[in-house]
Amino acid sequence: MYIIKVKGAAKIPDYVQLRDEKFTLLAYFRVDRPDKSLEKIGLGDKTEWIMDKIKDLPFGQILKLEI
Template sequence: MYIIKVKGVAKIPDYVQLRDDKFTLLAYFRVDRPEKSLDKVGLGEKADYIMNLVRELPFGQILKLDL
């Protein structure tokens, strides 16, 4: 699984993309509202871990997650 943090512009907020190993989009959510999207893909219990990584991740960089 991969995680990408996308910088928003003007009124568009910052977003996070979660993608599988084939780079198919699994979840797309605002940095400040991850709960529902992470629950939908079955990662609700790992939300704190994922969001800590997101906070440290620079915009536009791809990070491989081993969950």
């Protein structure tokens, strides 16, 4: 799975994209509201761990996660 942190502009908030190995979009959520999106794809129990990775990730960089 891959994480991409996208910087918002003006009134558009920062977002996170979660993508699979084929780079298909699995989830797209605001940085401050990950709960429902992660629950929906079955990663609700890993929310805190994923958000820790996102917090340190620079905008526009891709991070590969082994889940």
